[in-house]
Amino acid sequence: MTAVESPEQVQDELRRVAASDRLLVALDFDGTLSLLQDEPMQARMLPESRRAVEALLATPDTVVALVSGRSLHDLQEISEHTxxxxILLAGSHGVEYWYPGEGAVDPVDDDSEHALRDHLRESAIAELGDLEGIWVEPKTFGFGIHTRMASDEDAERAWQYADALVSQNAPHWRRRTGHNIVEYSFRHEGKDSAIASLRERVGATAVVFAGDDITDEDALAKLGPSDLGIRVGQGRTSARVRVMDTKELAAALSALAEMRASGRE
Structure with missing residues (x-):
């Protein structure tokens, strides 16, 4: 399936899903609601993205969730979540959750995996910490290797080291790639399972999911015929709709909110 891009086709798709009885709007954060940052913890929602999210929250029978590979703690910080x-949160690709009126839900974990995580993370920091532009990001269930500001040579060295480290010590861990990051995790959940869980939780009759990266394709590929997937930016996708950047997505979400509000007056 080729994602539609023309403004008329995008509006048609938005209008279709806007008519759903109970709508879940699930959104990736980095590169979707915020611009990608050289310093990842400096990412913040664009003003127009925040206005669109607030407009959606104000419409009846509409639930908004952030679904991110970030740890729940970091997602709360960068989204300025209170x-x-x-807004519902799904962090760590759908392992950690936060619900209004309930707060964070602790996942069931194996303490031995946390010990292994700490050992591998510390090994990676010791080996790669002096490479310019390389950042070993601590994650709740593993770690990530960021190379956005590194040379191609140092990036390749970092990825090769981390791949070998995890392959030798934790071959059962999941490896994910994204924009200038390789992530390793002892949990295997993906954003597809996050969407499924959130859909059931809120009783959604349809889901809109928007994302910009390879990890978002897990969820985009699993959406049903009543749903709408939106890919932000270039790249192969299973999404029905493509928008070119975060600002174009914000405009689409604002239009969705307007359609949803007018349809329930």
Missing amino acids: EDSE
Whole structure:
């Protein structure tokens, strides 16, 4: 399936899903609601993205969720999420959750995997910490190797080392790639399972999911005929719709909110 890009086709798809009885709008964060940053913890929602999210929250029978590979703690920080927020959170690719009125839900874990995580993370930091532009990101269930600001040579060296380290010590871990990052995790959940869990939780009759990266394709590929997948930017995709950048997505989400509000007046 080729994602539609023309403004008329995008509006048609938005209008179709806007008519759903109970709509879940699930959104990746980095590169989707915010611009990608050289320093990842500096990412913040664009003003137009925040206005679109707030408009969606104000419409009846509409639930908004952020679905990210970030740890729940980091997702809360970069999204400036507060305890009284109506926005649901799914962090660590759908292992960690936060629900309004309930707060964070602790996942069931194996303590031995946390010990292994700490050992491998510390090994990676010791080996790669002096390479310019390389950042070993601590994650709840593993770690990531960021290379956005590194030379091609150092990036390749970092990835080869991390691949060998995990392959030798934790071959059962999941490896994911994204924009200038390789991530390793002892949990195998993906954003597809996050969407499925959130859909059931809120009783959604349709889902809109938007994302910009390879890890988002897990969820985009599993959406049903009543749903709508939106790919932000270039790259092969299973999404029905493509928008070119974060600002174009914000405009689409604002249009969706308007359609949803007018349809329920």
